[in-house]
Amino acid sequence: MQEDYRRWYSHHLGRDIEMLVYGNWGYPVVLFPTSMGRYYQYKDFSMIETVRWFVETGKVKLYCIDSIDRDSWYAKHLHPGTRIWNHVLYDRFLHEELVPGIQRECNVQKIGVAGASFGGYYALNFAFRHPEQVGHLLTMGAAFNIRSFLGGYYDENVYFNNPPDFMPNAHNDDFYRMNIVLGTSEYDFCKGSNYQMSEILNRKGIRHRLDVMPWGDHDWPVWKQQFPTYLSMI
Template sequence: MQETYRPFYSHQLGHDVEMLVFGDWGYPIVVFPTSRGRYYEAKDFKLVESVQWFIENKKIKLYCIDSVDAHTWYAKHLHPAERVQNHMRYDAMISQELVPMLQRECSVDKIGVAGCSFGGYQALNFAFRHPDQVAYLFAMGAAYDMRQFMDGYYDENFYYNNPPDYMPNAQNDHFYQMNIVLGTAEHDFCKPSTLQMSDILNHKGIRHWLDIRPGSHDWPVWRDMFPHYLSQI
């Protein structure tokens, strides 16, 4: 399985972004790490290994991107408004720098995004903020309401990065073209948030797969989910 370390400079963030790429050809899937996770996390926890067949058979190409959580949602030393603004710079890096790179490299119009736990929030929020760029969304074991990170603060920027708030009012034809999987487990503490998001999508008539499996909030469940989801592409 080909593995390449691919850092690149982000003008949006003003520093290098580290990334591991698995495979040399295939449909591009961006994998976001969990809370404060790094670009090598999916490899270390064998999420990449769970989909090795798809990579080696050139079905997919995985782009495991770094996070900037220490400067965004988890940056307790910053004012909540600044945390959200930093997250929006990260979002702009993905949308304006990483996605165009993948579109050129893989000859696609849209990409796939995936993530476990906090990475699932990152994947879903990016997909719903930029539905014209995303064809596949695989969110596993995620919670989607970010109010817990805001110390009671609320502004417009936060609204547009908190999916339970903005999605009921969001309108975009691309939502109805997207292939969406919301995965959770019976004993996952994030299950209520996943059910809430599924209800929001149902009310909007947005087709998706709500997948509830045995287990809890942990990597073995997500390693079981991910290859199954990729097989749907």
């Protein structure tokens, strides 16, 4: 399986973002790490091995990228306004730098985004903020309300990066063209967040799949079973 290490300098962030890219060609899927995870996390936990067939046969090309959690959501030493602003800069890096580069590299109009746990928040938030760039959204064991990270602080940036807040009022035709899978499991402590998001989408008439596995909790064995199943839907 082709594996490439890359460093992408972001002008918005003023730093390099590291990533591992799997595959020579195929439909591009950006894979976001879990809380405080690094770009090599899905390799270390053998998640990439579960989708080897999709990569080696050229069905998908995976971009496992770094987060900046230590400077945003988990940077407790920073003022909440600074934390959310750092996330806004990360979103601009994705929207204006990384994703357009992937679109050119793979010659596609839209990409896929995916992630487990907090990576699922990143995937869904990006997809719903920029639906014109995303054709497939796959989340596993995710929660989507980030207010608890900010100790009561609230501003416009929080609103537009908290999907349970902005999605009820969002309008975009691309929502109705997106393949959306919300994956969770019976004993996942994030299950309620998935039901809540599913209800928001139902009220808007946005087609999606809420997949609740009848066993398992918030852990890698569940996500490693879900990921290849969800990729097969692309």
